[in-house]
Amino acid sequence: MKFCDECGSMMQTEDDTWVCTQCGYEEGRDAADEADMVTTQGQEESEIIESSGGTSGLPTTTAQCPNCDNDEAYWYMQQIRAADESETRFFVCTECEHKWREDDH
Template sequence: MQFCPKCNLRLKKGTCQKCGYTEAAKQETKKPTGDMDKSFTILDESDGKETLPTITIDCEKCGHNEAVWWMLQTRSADEPTTQFYRCSKCSHTWRNYA
C-alpha cells in the first residue's frame, strides 16, 4: 500500500486523488542473495522412500503388503487429513480419506 508524501492519503493506481501527486514507476528487481540455505533440497518421487514410515497394508494393484505413507491436509482445516500410501514394490499410490 502506497501513501502520498504530501497529504498522506492512500494512492490509487499510483495517483493521489486529493492533490494529484503521481508516483514514478519503480522497477524492482530482486537479486539472489548469496546466503541461501544450501541444506534445503526438493525430493523426486522416488527419493526419500527410506525416510518415510512404512505400514503393512495390501497394495490394490500388485498385492504386495508393504507401503510407505504420509498425511496431507487436502481439504479445509476442520476436515480430517488425507492419508496417502505408496507401494514399496510397484510404486502405486492411493489415498484414504480418514
C-alpha cells in the same frame, strides 16, 4: 509490511506516508515502528539440496496394496480438503509404486 486501519488492505510507502492501495487511506510513517518490522533483507540464504525424488525418505507401514498384494507401503499425510476437515493419508506401494489414499469416513 503495514495494513490499512480502515479496510485491512496492504499499504505501500510513498515518501513519508503509508498509502492504502485499495481505499486511499494515508498515514504518516514512523521510523521507530518500521525498525520493528520484519524484513527479508539480511536473512541468510538457505542451501538447496538436490533430491533424487522417489519415496525412499517416507515412513513405511503395513498396508495391503490393491494392485499387487504387497503388504508394505510408504505413507504420508496431506491436507486436500477444507482446513476444518481431517487430512488424507496416501500410500505408495514399496514394490509396484501404486498410489492410493485412505479417507476418514
